[in-house]
Amino acid sequence: MSFSRLAADLLKRNTTASPVDLGVMRCWVFGLLFVHYVRHDFAAFARLPTVLWRPPFWLRSLSMEFFEPSRVEALHGAWLVLLAFACIGLWVRISGLGALLVGVILLWFENTIAYANAKDVLIIWAMYALAVLSTPDQLSVDRLLFRRRFEGASRGAMLDKGEFFAIHFVRAMLALMFCCAALSKLRTSGIHWGTNGTLANLFAAKALTWDRSPRLPGLAEALARHPMWCDVLARGVLLLELSAPLVLVSQWARRLVAPALFVMLASFWLLLGISFPMTLVCFVFFLRFGDEMELPASDQTGATGPPRVVFDAGSRWCRACVRCFEKRAASKSLEFTPADDARADALLRDAHVSWSRGRRWLLLKGNTAYRGSAAFIEMLAIMGGVWRLGCLLYLIPRCLRDPLSSRRGA
Amino acid sequence: MTRSPGPRAAQSVFKMARLLAFLVPISIQSCYLFRQADGWLFGNFSLFSALSKSTRDTRYSIYGARQGEGAELRLDESAYWAPRDTRYSIYGVRQGEGTELRLDESAYWAPLDLIRIRAALVLVARASKDDEGRFLEALRERYRLNAERGRHGGPPLESIRIYRVTYDWTAGVDHPTIERTLVMER
Numbered sequence: 001m002s003f004s005r006l007a008a009d010l011l012k013r014n015t016t017a018s019p020v021d022l023g024v025m026r027c028w029v030f031g032l033l034f035v036h037y038v039r040h041d042f043a044a045f046a047r048l049p050t051v052l053w054r055p056p057f058w059l060r061s062l063s064m065e066f067f068e069p070s071r072v073e074a075l076h077g078a079w080l081v082l083l084a085f086a087c088i089g090l091w092v093r094i095s096g097l098g099a100l101l102v103g104v105i106l107l108w109f110e111n112t113i114a115y116a117n118a119k120d121v122l123i124i125w126a127m128y129a130l131a132v133l134s135t136p137d138q139l140s141v142d143r144l145l146f147r148r149r150f151e152g153a154s155r156g157a158m159l160d161k162g163e164f165f166a167i168h169f170v171r172a173m174l175a176l177m178f179c180c181a182a183l184s185k186l187r188t189s190g191i192h193w194g195t196n197g198t199l200a201n202l203f204a205a206k207a208l209t210w211d212r213s214p215r216l217p218g219l220a221e222a223l224a225r226h227p228m229w230c231d232v233l234a235r236g237v238l239l240l241e242l243s244a245p246l247v248l249v250s251q252w253a254r255r256l257v258a259p260a261l262f263v264m265l266a267s268f269w270l271l272l273g274i275s276f277p278m279t280l281v282c283f284v285f286f287l288r289f290g291d292e293m294e295l296p297a298s299d300q301t302g303a304t305g306p307p308r309v310v311f312d313a314g315s316r317w318c319r320a321c322v323r324c325f326e327k328r329a330a331s332k333s334l335e336f337t338p339a340d341d342a343r344a345d346a347l348l349r350d351a352h353v354s355w356s357r358g359r360r361w362l363l364l365k366g367n368t369a370y371r372g373s374a375a376f377i378e379m380l381a382i383m384g385g386v387w388r389l390g391c392l393l394y395l396i397p398r399c400l401r402d403p404l405s406s407r408r409g410a
Numbered sequence: 411m412t413r414s415p416g417p418r419a420a421q422s423v424f425k426m427a428r429l430l431a432f433l434v435p436i437s438i439q440s441c442y443l444f445r446q447a448d449g450w451l452f453g454n455f456s457l458f459s460a461l462s463k464s465t466r467d468t469r470y471s472i473y474g475a476r477q478g479e480g481a482e483l484r485l486d487e488s489a490y491w492a493p494r495d496t497r498y499s500i501y502g503v504r505q506g507e508g509t510e511l512r513l514d515e516s517a518y519w520a521p522l523d524l525i526r527i528r529a530a531l532v533l534v535a536r537a538s539k540d541d542e543g544r545f546l547e548a549l550r551e552r553y554r555l556n557a558e559r560g561r562h563g564g565p566p567l568e569s570i571r572i573y574r575v576t577y578d579w580t581a582g583v584d585h586p587t588i589e590r591t592l593v594m595e596r
Contacts, residue, residue: 041521044552047551049541049544108450112450113530115525115529116449116450117525117526118453121451133428165428165432169436172436177439177455178455180439180454180455181454181456183443184459188459205577207583208577225582225583
């Protein structure tokens with residue numbers, strides 16, 4: 001077994017993703033970058049005195065005059081166009097790579113003026129993952145415009161495009177970032193960082209020095225009055241940051257540590273007014289959007305026939321949807337079977353798929369089984385026409401979408 | 411008849427390149443676990459890693475004897491001592507009335523943030539009066555532009571003043587003392 005195969009197997013074991021997932025992540029990352037930077041005035045940095053220009057030693061020959069305001073404005077405009085294209089998935093390879101390249105130039109330029117801010121670093125790695133390690137073409141305009149190119153692609157081929165690399169890469173960089181931050185605290189200050197009121201002092205300084213960045217007023221002041229609580233909080237922060245690498249190897253850690261890290265970063269914003277919006281966006285790589293599984297080669301029940309749907313007949317919502325689908329999709333011939341029907345049992349047994357009443361829907365299409373709300377979205381896609389817009393529901397994380405759809409069915 | 415190895419070789423090279431593209435940044439970032447150096451793109455994210463300024467200078471161990479019982483109590487905790495912080499603070503002078511207005515808020519200066527402005531003030535203070543003037547002029551222009559764009563509702567300014575302010579909250583966060591010195595004006 002080659003080294004690359006071994007690495008790929010290891011990644012696949014720890015990153016169970018559906019091809020849809022990375023497509024949705026592409027929409028979120030590039031879309032939110034567009035929203036965040038659409039009003040950002042990069043040219044303002046080009047108008048500052050050249051004494052503030054602090055490039056790394058290997059780029060000292062490059063003068064700040066190269067970044068004249070009009071040139072920076074043009075780059076900014078180009079970046080926004082590329083981000084928009086990458087978000088909707090138009091010429092996804094070119095737009096993704098272009099957005100990465102122009103984004104790195106602009107953000108590097110900004111961070112070479114007076115002070116290098118580490119806030120933007122992770123979003124650059126997210127763009128890198130989406131443009132270099134994988135080119136997610138799910139949920140893209142490309143799929144509508146160049147349908148023929150995608151028709152022959154099997155699910156296996158889709159999965160071999162680096163989704164696992166991309167997702168695992170961003171998670172690894174995020175985990176390393178937090179771990180580095182914790183080790184940096186321990187190296188600089190030792191365990192005293194969490195025992196002698198440093199956090200309380202930080203809160204007091206923030207409250208008194210009155211940097212009126214957007215934050216919850218009074219919260220930092222209130223915490224500063226209780227140094228003991230702040231120390232407990234500081235030790236919690238250290239522990240959480242040190243445990244960040246666990247998200248790479250344990251599903252439980254991904255469920256506990258990743259949300260806790262997200263809340264910690266968001267709390268910095270609320271308490272200290274120090275925001276990490278683009279780092280928060282990178283937590284999208286911990287979410288799941290699709291819910292599908294490949295059927296064993298011998299059990300590809302739906303491979304030849306029409307797509308088959310097993311639904312919860314006890315739910316009024318499901319029954320109403322089925323009636324609507326049957327009325328509108330006569331030509332598409334979806335085959336519906338209530339879950340309590342004997343035919344459904346046979347179908348599920350043949351396909352080696354288990355049925356869960358809580359998920360309401362199961363769709364067997366080709367060599368793939370879709371479950372829960374993902375099955376419902378795929379049914380909308382099969383209907384065609386404007387119903388295909390239902391695919392936008394994929395943008396809602398599965399952990400929110402599934403409970404919503406099952407409650408609706410109750 | 412044998413098939414050409416071309417496409418398979420290209421695929422294998424592509425996979426190897428992708429693996430390298432995956433491993434190289436992770437390896438570089440991993441190095442920063444073991445060294446203290448901050449940079450951009452790779453670094454060890456040392457924000458807030460230092461102890462409070464007031465305690466970093468505490469080299470002796472301080473003990474107090476409790477009244478009455480005489481037992482020793484270790485007081486090497488910043489909570490007992492005067493936390494102090496000195497930083498640049500930006501004020502604007504209102505046009506016409508000449509009164510001061512504190513402007514330590516990101517909305518006035520976006521996309522420049524306060525951390526960057528303070529870092530820049532340190533650099534221009536070390537450079538020349540011309541650079542200092544140019545920077546304050548750029549700040550005034552930013553203030554005006556952001557007001558025009560509706561980012562803040564601040565009044566028109568006559569000048570900008572930079573103070574070096576020392577905060578001292580020895581008596582607790584509710585009773586601070588503040589001293590300030592004017593260092594730049596434009």
